[in-house]
Amino acid sequence: MNAETRLRVAIVGHTNTGKTSLLRTLTRDVGFGEISARPGTTRHVEATSLMVGGRPRVDLYDTPGLEDSAALLALLEEYRDRGDGIDRIRALLDSAAARGELEQEAKVLRQVLASDVLLYVIDAREPMLGRHRDELTVLGLAARPLIPVLNFTGSAESREAAWREHLARIGLHAVVAFDTVLFDPADERRLYEAVQAMLTPRYDLLQQLIEEREAAWQALQRSAAATVADLLIDAASAARRVREEHAAELKSESAWLQERVREREERCIRQLMELFAFRSEDVVAERLAIENGRWRMDLFAPETLRRFGLSAGSGAVKGAAVGVGIDVITGGLSLGMAATLGATIGALWSTVDRFGRKLLDRLRGYVDLRVDENTLRVLAARELQLVDSLLRRGHASLGQVELKREAARAPWQGADLPVALRRARHHSEWSTLTAPGAPAREAERAAALHALQEELLHQLAGAPRPAA
Amino acid sequence: MADASPQRVSTPFQRRLLAEAWRRIEESGGSPVDATHAELAAVAQGGDFETRVLNRAQGLARSADLPRALHGLQQAARRAAWTLVVAGVLIGAAAARSTLNPDHAGLVNFYWVLVALLGIHTLAMLLWLVSLPFSFSGSHPLPTPLRAPFEALARMLAAAVSGNMQRTAQSAWMAVTGSGALGRWGLSALLHAFWLAALGGMLAVTLLMLSARQFDFVWETTILPDEAFIRLTERLQDLPARLGLGSLDRETIVASRRAAERPPPPGARRGWSALLVGSLIAYGMVPRAALLVISLLMLRHSRGRYRLDLELPGYARLRPRLLPASRKIGIIDADPGAVDGKAGEPRAGRLPAARETAVLGIEIDPPGTGWPPALAAGAQDLGIAADRAILESALQRLKSLQDRPLSLLVVCSLAASPDRGIARVLRDCRAAHHGPIALLLTHRARTALRLGETACREREGDWRRIAIAAGFDAAHILVLDLDDAAELRDFLLAHDDQQGAGGRA
Ligand SMILES: Nc1nc2c(ncn2[C@@H]2O[C@H](COP(=O)(O)OP(=O)(O)OP(=O)(O)O)[C@@H](O)[C@H]2O)c(=O)[nH]1
Ligand SMILES: [Mg+2]
Numbered sequence: 026m027n028a029e030t031r032l033r034v035a036i037v038g039h040t041n042t043g044k045t046s047l048l049r050t051l052t053r054d055v056g057f058g059e060i061s062a063r064p065g066t067t068r069h070v071e072a073t074s075l076m077v078g079g080r081p082r083v084d085l086y087d088t089p090g091l092e093d094s095a096a097l098l099a100l101l102e103e104y105r106d107r108g109d110g111i112d113r114i115r116a117l118l119d120s121a122a123a124r125g126e127l128e129q130e131a132k133v134l135r136q137v138l139a140s141d142v143l144l145y146v147i148d149a150r151e152p153m154l155g156r157h158r159d160e161l162t163v164l165g166l167a168a169r170p171l172i173p174v175l176n177f178t179g180s181a182e183s184r185e186a187a188w189r190e191h192l193a194r195i196g197l198h199a200v201v202a203f204d205t206v207l208f209d210p211a212d213e214r215r216l217y218e219a220v221q222a223m224l225t226p227r228y229d230l231l232q233q234l235i236e237e238r239e240a241a242w243q244a245l246q247r248s249a250a251a252t253v254a255d256l257l258i259d260a261a262s263a264a265r266r267v268r269e270e271h272a273a274e275l276k277s278e279s280a281w282l283q284e285r286v287r288e289r290e291e292r293c294i295r296q297l298m299e300l301f302a303f304r305s306e307d308v309v310a311e312r313l314a315i316e317n318g319r320w321r322m323d324l325f326a327p328e329t330l331r332r333f334g335l336s337a338g339s340g341a342v343k344g345a346a347v348g349v350g351i352d353v354i355t356g357g358l359s360l361g362m363a364a365t366l367g368a369t370i371g372a373l374w375s376t377v378d379r380f381g382r383k384l385l386d387r388l389r390g391y392v393d394l395r396v397d398e399n400t401l402r403v404l405a406a407r408e409l410q411l412v413d414s415l416l417r418r419g420h421a422s423l424g425q426v427e428l429k430r431e432a433a434r435a436p437w438q439g440a441d442l443p444v445a446l447r448r449a450r451h452h453s454e455w456s457t458l459t460a461p462g463a464p465a466r467e468a469e470r471a472a473a474l475h476a477l478q479e480e481l482l483h484q485l486a487g488a489p490r491p492a493a
Numbered sequence: 494m495a496d497a498s499p500q501r502v503s504t505p506f507q508r509r510l511l512a513e514a515w516r517r518i519e520e521s522g523g524s525p526v527d528a529t530h531a532e533l534a535a536v537a538q539g540g541d542f543e544t545r546v547l548n549r550a551q552g553l554a555r556s557a558d559l560p561r562a563l564h565g566l567q568q569a570a571r572r573a574a575w576t577l578v579v580a581g582v583l584i585g586a587a588a589a590r591s592t593l594n595p596d597h598a599g600l601v602n603f604y605w606v607l608v609a610l611l612g613i614h615t616l617a618m619l620l621w622l623v624s625l626p627f628s629f630s631g632s633h634p635l636p637t638p639l640r641a642p643f644e645a646l647a648r649m650l651a652a653a654v655s656g657n658m659q660r661t662a663q664s665a666w667m668a669v670t671g672s673g674a675l676g677r678w679g680l681s682a683l684l685h686a687f688w689l690a691a692l693g694g695m696l697a698v699t700l701l702m703l704s705a706r707q708f709d710f711v712w713e714t715t716i717l718p719d720e721a722f723i724r725l726t727e728r729l730q731d732l733p734a735r736l737g738l739g740s741l742d743r744e745t746i747v748a749s750r751r752a753a754e755r756p757p758p759p760g761a762r763r764g765w766s767a768l769l770v771g772s773l774i775a776y777g778m779v780p781r782a783a784l785l786v787i788s789l790l791m792l793r794h795s796r797g798r799y800r801l802d803l804e805l806p807g808y809a810r811l812r813p814r815l816l817p818a819s820r821k822i823g824i825i826d827a828d829p830g831a832v833d834g835k836a837g838e839p840r841a842g843r844l845p846a847a848r849e850t851a852v853l854g855i856e857i858d859p860p861g862t863g864w865p866p867a868l869a870a871g872a873q874d875l876g877i878a879a880d881r882a883i884l885e886s887a888l889q890r891l892k893s894l895q896d897r898p899l900s901l902l903v904v905c906s907l908a909a910s911p912d913r914g915i916a917r918v919l920r921d922c923r924a925a926h927h928g929p930i931a932l933l934l935t936h937r938a939r940t941a942l943r944l945g946e947t948a949c950r951e952r953e954g955d956w957r958r959i960a961i962a963a964g965f966d967a968a969h970i971l972v973l974d975l976d977d978a979a980e981l982r983d984f985l986l987a988h989d990d991q992q993g994a995g996g997r998a
Binding site: 040084247248255296457 | 669822826828879881909912943952
């Protein structure tokens with residue numbers, strides 16, 4: 026077989042079983058076709074192609090729902106003398122009914138005849154009914170390999186086991202469960218493997234597809250972790266120098282810093298949505314506070330911390346003036362300590378340089394405002410939670426991703442922040458929030474970012490997967 | 494230089510630098526206008542993710558003067574490096590000039606001169622060597638004192654640029670060339686070039702002065718044994734001797750001690766001069782030149798190995814667009830535009846006036862409150878039709894009951910899609926029965942849970958529409974959850990009242 030011949034896959038099934046949804050999820054394309062809970066949404070055959078090796082190789086055809094299989098079957102009965110199944114379908118396609126009341130069914134059958142394999146989508150919440158058998162009988166006449174795909178298997182009403190049993194009794198064993206809304210890469214793999222098993226001549230193409238999807242999945246997770254790490258480093262290293270005595274300055278500067286962190290988090294969320302190819306409108310972070318159309322949960326409300334099982338302790342010293350979530354680094358090192366430190370490690374010029382400057386600032390009455398550790402934990406928890414739900418979100422989902430109320434446990438709770446974040450706290454020049462365009466020590470920041478990325482991947486892998 | 498065209502950006506390293514600059518520009522908020530165009534082109538050109546990112550950057554570049562800015566920076570950096578070299582030559586020359594200065598007795602202390610010319614150089618070289626292993630551990634490329642000239646240079650460059658684009662280009666350039674392996678070897682090369690130039694300047698002035706003036710080189714000591722200096726000198730000239738520079742014999746050395754008993758032999762001046770020049774070359778220029786070559790080679794190597802960090806958010810977010818999982822083909826078999834009926838008016842339905850009732854379920858599970866539903870006493874149970882065959886036989890039975898005053902109640906699930914298949918079933922029911930006919934839609938709660946309230950109401954409308962189209966009376970379509978005993982009871986109570994009122998009227 027010519028290596029460049031495309032594989033043609035028709036998605037068929039009763040109306041409203043999620044055929045268009047399946048296509049969206051397989052193609053990671055939220056804009057494909059139209060999805061609605063009303064029947065007969067898709068009224069044409071629409072195609073899209075999966076990219077393999079950078080070229081479109083696997084064509085997927087979305088078809089209208091088979092609504093009136095009984096009439097279809099009755100008509101096909103009339104053509105009993107026309108030859109085999111395919112001939113009978115051809116006869117039907119030439120008939121007047123194919124242009125009239127059975128126009129949509131005819132479209133499906135035309136596409137079926139022009140495909141190499143059929144994915145028959147089933148709403149697993151429904152019982153197996155006569156019409157399902159009718160549909161399978163009609164499709165059987167086309168003599169194409171057929172793989173039943175059980176959709177809605179994440180639903181509590183799913184009757185997956187019963188369906189498997191019923192399908193097995195009519196000789197269909199390669200059944201795949203694939204919930205198009207609750208995405209699971211393992212299910213997607215099984216779907217392609219089922220096609221692979223049915224179409225041995227296209228084994229290599231499908232194997233390549235499976236491998237590329239696997240690699241893309243890994244890259245997606247790594248990129249997501251790096252995106253979150255970037256946010257955390259920006260927030261951890263942000264520092265604002267203020268004069269200690271000026272309460273008003275302290276207050277306005279901390280408000281400024283809080284605002285920057287909020288904006289930065291929004292940017293991170295946008296980046297993540299873009300990375301996963303979802304619409305950025307599809308995320309709502311709680312209804313706690315939505316201000317002029319933008320979602321917003323107040324990161325810096327004490328309640329937020331409490332919800333993540335953290336207490337608002339560290340900012341309390343200057344609490345009244347500064348508000349929760351921002352630390353005032355007054356000491357860190359006392360005069361005497363700095364002097365001894367400076368003397369002992371005098372050999373290392375840059376160290377002296379850094380401490381020296383801090384010491385000088387301290388003497389002049391300046392202090393550093395920083396995002397406190399618990400806020401960093403909350404940020405990490407929220408973003409990890411978002412990544413986790415995006416990883417399990419099919420592109421057919423119509424609902425919004427919600428950063429839930431009952432938050433997952435904040436990471437690194439009761440323990441130190443990861444080394445990379447603690448290092449970031451000493452490098453205000455790493456932060457794009459407070460030092461945009463600072464003389465870049467790129468390699469150092471990048472090293473910290475990647476260390477944190479690994480840590481976040483670790484956290485993601487260990488995240489408990491709640492049942493659907 | 495003014496006509497720097499995008500084609501100049503050609504080596505892989507320069508292409509990566511350009512992509513890195515774009516990333517910074519885009520991260521800092523200024524999204525380029527025609528990214529879609531560049532992205533489509535990059536996708537069409539194919540290749541792996543990095544190739545596509547680079548092609549995208551190149552595509553964006555055509556419409557902006559970023560490559561020109563980068564090119565300008567490179568030129569400026571090159572000019573700055575040459576300035577540094579020239580400065581090195583001058584500094585070296587000045588150092589040699591002020592060092593080769595005979596005292597009042599017309600004598601020059603050889604070791605004094607040697608230390609003055611090579612001392613700082615040797616210290617700096619040792620510092621570089623010592624700091625090299627540390628620079629690998631991800632910290633600064635070089636310690637502050639060694640980095641200082643470079644940072645001064647960077648500040649000069651930064652001051653020279655104007656405009657947002659230039660500034661971002663500059664910060665990208667600095668970030669890439671000033672950190673990591675590139676920074677380490679770039680800075681090292683600059684450092685060694687500077688010192689080589691300085692040593693070159695020293696050598697030139699030394700040679701000049703040695704040619705045009707007369708120096709009597711001596712050595713002296715107060716507390717060290719003479720033998721130490723003699724040995725030292727012999728060791729020192731081992732290396733220059735290999736270059737043919739350094740042939741002082743023991744007598745000459747001994748005789749060159751300040752205030753020696755015997756005057757130095759005639760060849761002594763030449764011998765010491767040769768040793769001085771030889772030392773400058775062997776201990777200064779040769780190692781520096783070697784280090785410079787090594788640094789330049791390493792710089793080239795690390796430029797070749799430089800890769801974009803594609804996991805950074807600025808690149809990662811391009812992934813779905815540059816490496817799409819799919820490509821739309823479009824509509825193959827278009828819809829000729831079938832007419833879509835209007836949804837029926839939702840209104841509370843009721844059962845037809847009391848008579849004997851036949852009940853037929855279509856594609857439903859037996860309801861929680863039992864089958865047949867307790868809506869009509871003594872109902873004729875036509876069963877639940879899960880497929881066409883059962884339906885046919887149920888309709889046969891219905892036909893056989895037509896001589897009785899019978900009303901038919903068809904029970905469907907609201908959770909099922911009101912499609913054309915179901916519409917046909919409803920039409921068949923209507924056709925098989927002459928008396929009043931009613932449709933009961935059960936599973937409202939379940940449907941609302943599945944679809945949400947709005948879509949559920951929409952679905953109710955769709956059911957009404959197909960039922961009315963099949964010949965059902967809008968007044969006889971009711972939504973009632975047969976799984977909910979309480980709802981059923983309430984309905985029956987209300988229904989009885991209605992029936993009573995109707996009977997009295
Ligand atoms: N919860 C859930 N809903 C789903 C799933 N798959 C599809 N849906 C919903 O089911 C409805 C029908 O989905 P579509 O993709 O339009 O179904 P279709 O088979 O293309 O329908 P037609 O084009 O009308 O034949 C939509 O409301 C979807 O949101 C799923 O796996 N889980
Ligand atoms: Mg559809």
